[in-house]
Amino acid sequence: xxxxxxxxxxxxxxxxxxxxxxxxxxxxxxxxxxxxxxxxxxxxxxxxxxxxxxxxxxxxxxxxxxxxxxxxxxxxxxxxxxxxxxxxxxxxxxxxxxxxxxxxxxxxxxxxxxxxxxxxxxxxxxxxxxxxxxxxxxxxxxxxxxxxxxxxxxxxxxxxxxxxxxxxxxxxxxxxxxxxxxxxxxxxxxxxxxxxxxxxxxxxxxxxxxxxxxxxxxxxxxxxxxxxxxxxxxxxxxxxxxxxxxxxxxxxxxxxxxxxxxxxxxxxxxxxxxxxxxxxxxxxxxxxxxxxxxxxxxxxxxxxxxxxxxxxxxxxxxxxxxxxxxxxxxxxxxxxxxxxxxxxxxxxxxxxxxxxxxxxxxxxxxxxxxxxxxxxxxxxxxxxxxxxxxxxxxxxxxxxxxxxx
Numbered sequence: 001x002x003x004x005x006x007x008x009x010x011x012x013x014x015x016x017x018x019x020x021x022x023x024x025x026x027x028x029x030x031x032x033x034x035x036x037x038x039x040x041x042x043x044x045x046x047x048x049x050x051x052x053x054x055x056x057x058x059x060x061x062x063x064x065x066x067x068x069x070x071x072x073x074x075x076x077x078x079x080x081x082x083x084x085x086x087x088x089x090x091x092x093x094x095x096x097x098x099x100x101x102x103x104x105x106x107x108x109x110x111x112x113x114x115x116x117x118x119x120x121x122x123x124x125x126x127x128x129x130x131x132x133x134x135x136x137x138x139x140x141x142x143x144x145x146x147x148x149x150x151x152x153x154x155x156x157x158x159x160x161x162x163x164x165x166x167x168x169x170x171x172x173x174x175x176x177x178x179x180x181x182x183x184x185x186x187x188x189x190x191x192x193x194x195x196x197x198x199x200x201x202x203x204x205x206x207x208x209x210x211x212x213x214x215x216x217x218x219x220x221x222x223x224x225x226x227x228x229x230x231x232x233x234x235x236x237x238x239x240x241x242x243x244x245x246x247x248x249x250x251x252x253x254x255x256x257x258x259x260x261x262x263x264x265x266x267x268x269x270x271x272x273x274x275x276x277x278x279x280x281x282x283x284x285x286x287x288x289x290x291x292x293x294x295x296x297x298x299x300x301x302x303x304x305x306x307x308x309x310x311x312x313x314x315x316x317x318x319x320x321x322x323x324x325x326x327x328x329x330x331x332x333x334x335x336x337x338x339x340x341x342x343x344x345x346x347x348x349x350x351x352x353x354x355x356x357x358x359x360x361x362x363x364x365x366x367x368x369x370x371x372x373x374x375x376x377x378x379x380x381x382x383x384x385x386x387x388x389x390x391x392x393x394x395x396x397x398x399x400x401x402x403x404x405x
Contacts, residue, residue, distance in 0.1 A: 156191065
């Protein structure tokens, strides 16, 4: 795709930058840079208010097709702005440049909404998309389960028809659910056909999270000290809607996973660049940059980040390419993990310990580099492990036979 900016695109960039400068003040400015993977617990109330601020400005859901479903993809029908793909990239870059708080609505905007646009009914789109665009309803993702993480076809959560009120009743457990404590809704992959196996008999259900006694959320404490992931237990919870028709959940779920590496990855990469800059400054400060091996590693990180950016830009228009999402995940997962390793390597032995007040009973506090190192150990696992991504590329792109035994 040609990402050369025309005069109108440049004007759009100036508009986006001016809006962020005007609105990213006060508590929002104080929360700048908070949140994101490994830090989702930070400034939740402020970030939720910021989500509504973005909604009032029309900055959520750029480029969604309008509510007439004309297929033009110019957006603007649900309270959001009209924006081409180029302008979506521009907004992502300006948002990252401003170091605005990490989004708490990204799952609803970037995963749930495009899925409804592709597979939902007009009534479902009119019911859910405006609330996402206003920043008023937050979503979480109910996919992984104990024993069914990267192997999503092994899910055992079940759902039966709710004869009294319509919809379904969901029973089972999900795990590694980000933002489950903050979310208003959860989209859940559940088995609706008794006795079905693997990808057959699954449905994509929309479940309201405010069901006391029916839904329990338990935080999972990680080795980094944070608890942004959760276990979610459903005990006959009511699912209000089924997207794509009962039994078609696998196709809907796979379509959603292909959306995870879209324009939002550019925001992620700009955040990566900021992290790399901090690591480089640390190497200069400590003198570690004089070590030729470490210096070579830093240069490699910089070069690989450039490759990731161009790969993301080149594949934004690759609709239906089964390998593009997996390649993107392989690239950033390993890159970020190596950055975490570098962050502590440049500190030497001091990277293994941190400041501690022996007169206080307060828990040991990790510094920024240590949190980066510990959290990035999970980067090659969550969101689809490296092994699963390589299998997808081998089978769906290269046409290699599935491994047996």
